[in-house]
Amino acid sequence: MKLKSQIIDWTLFYILVAAVPVMMYFIFIWSPVERVLGPAQKIFYFHVGCAWVAFLAFFVVGVYSVFNLIKPKMNHFIYAGVSAEIGVLFTTVTLLTGMVWGRISWNVWWSWEPRLVTTLILWFIYVAYLFIRKMDGRWEKIARLSGVFGIIGCLNVPIVFMATRWWNSKLHPVVFGEGKNETGGGLEPEMLFTLIFSVVTITILYLFLMRKGAEIEKMRTRVKQAKNKLLQKWAN
Amino acid sequence: MMELIRDGFVIAGKDLRKEWKTKETISVMLIFSALVVLVFSFAFDPANQTVKTVIPGLVWLITIFSALLGLNRSFASELENGCLNGLRAAPIDPASIYIGKVIANFVLVLFVQMVSIPVLFILFDYRFAGSLLWFLATVFLGTYGLIIIGTFLAALAVNAQNSEMLLPVLLLPLLSPLMIGAVQASAAFAGGENMESAMSWIQLMAGYDLLFTAVCLLLFEYILEDS
Amino acid sequence: MNFLFFACTVTWLLIAAYVVVLGKRQKQLQAEIKQLEEWNSEQ
Numbered sequence: 001m002k003l004k005s006q007i008i009d010w011t012l013f014y015i016l017v018a019a020v021p022v023m024m025y026f027i028f029i030w031s032p033v034e035r036v037l038g039p040a041q042k043i044f045y046f047h048v049g050c051a052w053v054a055f056l057a058f059f060v061v062g063v064y065s066v067f068n069l070i071k072p073k074m075n076h077f078i079y080a081g082v083s084a085e086i087g088v089l090f091t092t093v094t095l096l097t098g099m100v101w102g103r104i105s106w107n108v109w110w111s112w113e114p115r116l117v118t119t120l121i122l123w124f125i126y127v128a129y130l131f132i133r134k135m136d137g138r139w140e141k142i143a144r145l146s147g148v149f150g151i152i153g154c155l156n157v158p159i160v161f162m163a164t165r166w167w168n169s170k171l172h173p174v175v176f177g178e179g180k181n182e183t184g185g186g187l188e189p190e191m192l193f194t195l196i197f198s199v200v201t202i203t204i205l206y207l208f209l210m211r212k213g214a215e216i217e218k219m220r221t222r223v224k225q226a227k228n229k230l231l232q233k234w235a236n
Numbered sequence: 237m238m239e240l241i242r243d244g245f246v247i248a249g250k251d252l253r254k255e256w257k258t259k260e261t262i263s264v265m266l267i268f269s270a271l272v273v274l275v276f277s278f279a280f281d282p283a284n285q286t287v288k289t290v291i292p293g294l295v296w297l298i299t300i301f302s303a304l305l306g307l308n309r310s311f312a313s314e315l316e317n318g319c320l321n322g323l324r325a326a327p328i329d330p331a332s333i334y335i336g337k338v339i340a341n342f343v344l345v346l347f348v349q350m351v352s353i354p355v356l357f358i359l360f361d362y363r364f365a366g367s368l369l370w371f372l373a374t375v376f377l378g379t380y381g382l383i384i385i386g387t388f389l390a391a392l393a394v395n396a397q398n399s400e401m402l403l404p405v406l407l408l409p410l411l412s413p414l415m416i417g418a419v420q421a422s423a424a425f426a427g428g429e430n431m432e433s434a435m436s437w438i439q440l441m442a443g444y445d446l447l448f449t450a451v452c453l454l455l456f457e458y459i460l461e462d463s
Numbered sequence: 464m465n466f467l468f469f470a471c472t473v474t475w476l477l478i479a480a481y482v483v484v485l486g487k488r489q490k491q492l493q494a495e496i497k498q499l500e501e502w503n504s505e506q
Contacts, residue, residue, distance in 0.1 A: 042467055043466070043470045046470060047470075050474065069455075086481075093473070093478070096470070097470045097474060100470040100473075101470075124409035127405070131402060132402075135397075141395065145395060148455045149392065151451070152448070152451060152452075155448075155451060156409075159413045159440075159444060160413045163412070167420065209481070209482075209485070213485060215489075216485060219489070219496065223499065226496060226500060
């Protein structure tokens, strides 16, 4: 059992070691330069990959939250928490790269673009979720409370996106139309391949971080158990 | 179903009677909302004409801030003498506790709004130009959504040591779509412009309210469960 | 072009920082487990 999970860990690690340089090569050298925006367009590959993982992580939090409410389990609780933590990381990266992107194409750091605003609110919901998990108390209780919040937060995301979209379309009817990547629609095959490759690589990175994080959280429960045992021994 | 609502009214009656006797929460909420208006007048020069367009938005800032005070108290006050455990042990559906708390908070916040919105409009000399009925409907829908989510999260946050600090952090991001809609719709109805687009905002708010009423009623028992 | 490098650096720096934090946590917990198990086994 332990050996098997170690093998998975190492496989993921070696895939990453191989894939990340290849991804960088694809992004910086192999993929064609965009005509309008120039080389800066290549931010897009990081940006989309991280955004995808951020939303995936949030979805995972929602799914494990539902599991937790149906039947509380330590593993579900741990996975939801680790996923939220990684989600915060990737949402931050998405926001930062999105800001750089906005600076290049619209000449403002923050453009209240619907997707950007949705991601920002998503970030706040994630952080609030992590605050709930910081509460003290028995883990079953925290699992229940954070699970409830996770479900509500997940439901909220599509509504936020709709609201920000309507809100913005009234203010700026034409400037930010469909497709924030100006390549939208006519994506060249090399670009598409690079995009898919980087999305897959970053997803593998997510899986790897997820396993590592879960392992650490499990160690934390082991520490707690050992402490309790020690206290009992000393009490006797 | 009827029983659920009847029990809810009993709990709301208990809360409101207690509030009527002591007036401790409502007085603070009223004074606080007046102070917020005062601070706004420092921040936005009332003589400036462009400020007029943001006044309907300020209604929501006042509402959120004063509601946060009331929401913080609504479950924290039950912690004294283990009243919350008494409610848990009572032979009623947990959802009716939630309904009761929602009604009580809703009445409190509506009362504060009844005072603070006219005060805001008078102090900033705002000339109402749109449809009063639709404006009130917007205020009603927005406040209802705020209370539905706020009461739910107040019950969640009361489990933490720092519940007063935790509640705004939990509440505000979840509230953002409702508040975008509420600010847009109330600005349109108060100013009498863009009434058609405001109708779609009303629909969004109504949808939000319905969705979260159902979800919160379903999930409330998980929050209240003792452990 | 500068912006591209900036964005790229930010991305990898943040991810690297997270990995470092994870590694630190793991090391600390490992030390703690070792210590606790030592205390547990001695009579």
